[in-house]
Amino acid sequence: MDKSSRASHSLEDRSRRRRQRFTEDKLVKIRTEHSAGSFKTIFAALIILFQLGIIILLGTLPAFALWWYLLILAAISIITAFSVLSSHRAAQAKAVWVLFVLVFFFGGFIIYFMSNDKYMYARARRRHRAIFARSEKFLPEYAALNAAPDMKLTCSYLSRAGKFAAYNNTKLQYFPSGAQLFDDVIEKLKSARSFVFIEYYAVSDGVLLNRIWDILKQKAEEGVDVRLIYDDVGSRAFSRGMRKKMRDSGVQVKVFNRLISWFTFAMNYRDHRKIIVIDGCIAYTGGSNIADEYVNEKHMHGYWKDTGIRLEGEAVDAMTLFFLRQWEFITKKSFDYSPYFGHYQTLYSPYVVAPYVGGPEYELTICKSVFESVINSARQKLYIMTPYFIPDDSVVQSLINKALAGVDVRIILPSVPDKYYVYLVTRDNAEKLIKYGVKIYYLRDSFVHSKLVLTESCAVVGTVNFDMRSFYQQFENGILTDDKNVVAAVAADFERTFPDCDHPASAAKNGLARAVAIALLRFISPLM
Amino acid sequence: MSKDYNNFDYLSVSVKSDQLSRILQCYRVLGWTEVKTEDDKRYYDMSYVRLRRPHKIPNKDRLQYLQVRMESAINSLVEIVGRAHVKSTAVISVLVIIFLVCTGLAAWQFLSLNQAYSQVYGWICAVVACASALAACIAGACLRRRERRAAADKISARLKLMQSLIAEAKLLVPQPQNEEEERAGEVNNG
Structure with a gap:
């Protein structure tokens, strides 16, 4: 054996010695199971x-x-x-x-x-109101033609509480997974001609962002007005390099509520909305963010169950308006909205679609009230899918009342937690409802991130979780509709999911340590 | 090697080298094709495998769900084996500690001999030591047998689950008829 081969062998031996024995209780280790940022x-x-x-x-x-x-x-x-x-x-x-x-x-x-947002968010709220007042003319009169009485009541509430219109002539497409949603988004982005607006809580570097970026870059080069709003807390893994690349290519990238090391409770108000608007013709929303775990490219908490919805037609204007208002609030520059409206394709649909937003900019808890209204309108069935279940007493009481009145109330929750302390309270809250007849389901080996509420006559798809943060502190958005096709598609998604769930017959018994931890967490849950 | 993220999904896994072929079989059923296998850079008993699958494979959501459940079931097999005797080991350890302490005390009492009651204490300690030794043997044997049975039941349940997942995956993914067809498919994809 010559000198060089001996040297290379000893190098190999050394590198082999440096390698450790795999000691985890696993036969398979997925190489992407990690969180960043x-x-x-x-x-x-x-x-x-x-x-x-x-x-x-x-x-x-x-x-x-x-x-x-x-x-x-x-x-x-x-x-x-x-x-x-x-x-x-x-x-x-x-x-x-x-x-x-x-x-x-x-x-x-x-x-x-x-x-207290009454004092600390007052200035920001005044700015929001000024923006609302200037842009109100872009919202049509509240219509909700052909709506059932209960639906009409909720739409009427939305109209008075936040001046949200209820639209007809809008076509909806429901996606039962993040992967399907973003495959469709990517296809539609390819045909963008004038503007693309994206507002997301979490944008993270990865395969999904690269796929979207390939198209956005091309579109920005073609002169399409591409704007992106991301939340600084949700988008921890959105690298500076990627943002720079986007800005250099002409994409306007803005951060919402930058995470600064300065004591202010305004940090608590996060932009949890998910909105994509393409040319004012198509809009998307749903639970999925722009990150690999949402399309199961990464498995951080088991299988990731998520959903989304596509809008085409009149209601797209509302989504455009929501984005532009947030854009103006962040950039602090007022501009003319009119070029971005009225581009939708004229369609005929008798069903009602009511897009709405909620958050600290409104004094009323719009998202919570919509949920309550939908829960109260249920006559035969009420299905809920949510990652967190920490609602306040009024929502819990409504659910109990419905279950006791004989409505088939079912809640699908994750079986794998993303935040263990939140999951402890979620499980405990949910299982306490079992004795009243509410059926609780845990999707096996999965994290459920979908935010869905379904009754026999309407569905809510959006970003709103069943927790205090979504009800009181975060900027959220949702779609309320009585579109029979969407209601059927959401119902089919629920029916497909139930067989994969564990369905406890009674509440699990907690040990002493767990019971104490839950009691403490429950105590601070209104602040979570 | 450049990756075509628009047409393919990629997956990188580290697999216990002695189980590589069995686990790859599971991934193949889920529509994945092996791109590259090499020694893991960090662990000497693991193999690093890169797999890929057409991005627009039919029933993708369901396949992803089955994959997660399959991985969880595979990993739980090791977990079950690794934690099978935790309870019995804890019980035996406690009894052995009691035995050692009592033996030590008994020896100390017998050797001191200056007090009449030392003999009594010595005998008590000796009896407790013998009892704990006997209990360790009996409890160990009984508990271990019970734990073995419980672990075997759990493993067979997991294996059944894996079989059912594989059977479902086979229905969702059009499987190549034979190796030649599989190779032809790979060439076409490549």
Whole structure:
């Protein structure tokens, strides 16, 4: 054996020695089971906690020297507690805040006022209102022709609460998976001629984004107006390199509510919307984000069950308007919306389609109210698919009432958690409904990310989870429709999913540690 | 090797080398074709496999679901074997510790001999030591047998599940009739 071959052999031996024995309890290890970009969030959270500590410390320090200062703090806390009780918050949230303010009387009230959107989001809300007022003319009059009485009531609520129109003459296509949704998006993007608007909570580097980017790049080069809004917390894995590449190619990329290391509760308001508008002719929404796990390219939490919907026709204008309003809010530049409206294809459809949005810009909890209204309208069946189930008492009570009244109430939840602490409360909340006749289903080896509500006569598809964040803190959007085809397609999706689910007959018994953890988590769930 | 993400889906897995052929068989049933197999760079007992599948394969959603369930079932086999005797091992460990402590105490009491009650304590400790040794043997044997049976039941349930998943996947994916046809398919895809 010559010198060189001996050297290469010893190198191989060394590299072999460096390799370890695989010690995980697995025969197969999928190479994409990892999450990226959490460092930025953890770092920002730590810095924010540090600042919070300093605020509390500064507030408390004088108390060591001046006893009357403590008395003043206690008096302020009691007044704050009364203020909480008289506010228009959910009862659970009120209870948590009152306890928090009274127990941490030396600084709790500061945190309460800083987290209160009435004070802290007031300026932003004024800007939203100014934008709404300017752009209202692009929404047609509330119509909802041919709607059933219950549907008419919900549409009427939407019209009065947020001036959302109910459209006829809109064709819908339901997609039972993220993969099908984005395959369709990619096909339709190829035919974009004038503008493409994309607003997504999570945009992440990966195969899906590359597929979309291949087309967007080409379109931007052809002169198509391509705009992208992403949320800074959701899009942790959207690399600076990719954003730069997009901007260099002429795509206008804007971040919503940048994650900064500065203590402000406005950080809590995230843009959870998912909107794509192509040329004002086609629009998409649904649960899926632009990231590989949503189309099962990556399996981070088992199989990822998601959904989406495509709109063609009159209602596309509403989606365009939602995007443009958010764009104007972020860029702080007003512009003429009129070139982006009226491009839809004239179709005939007797069914009603009501696109709506909700979030901190509205005083009313629109998304929650739509869910409640749909739940109350159910006569025979009420099927729900949601990743998280931490609603407030009024929603839970509505579900219980429906189940007790004989409506077939079924809820499909994930069997694999994405956030363990949220999942603990979700399971506990859901299983407590079993004794009232609500049927709970866990999709095996899967994370359910779809946000669906279905009754015998209507369906809601969108981004709204059954949790407090979606109801009170996040910018969300949804589609309410009585389109028979969509209702049938969503029902078929549910029916296909039930056989793959575990269906517990009674609530699982929790050990002591688990019960204590759930009790604590449940206590803070209104703040989650 | 350049990847054609518009026409194909790709999957990279590390598989226990001794189970490679069996596991690849499962992936083939799900419509995946092997592109490259090599030694894993990190683990010496694993093989790194790259697979691909046409992006527009029919019934893709269902196949993805079956794949996740199949992977979970395959991995759970190791988990079941690895954790089969956790309870019995814990019980035996506790009893062995009791045996050792009592033996030590008994020896200490017998050897001290300066107190009359030492003999009594010594005998008590010796009896407890013997009892714990006996209990360790009996409990170990009984528990282990029960655990073996439970593990065997679980494994057979998982294998049945895998068989049913494979059977369903076979119905969803048009399988090549023979190797030549499979190769011809690969050439066409390539």
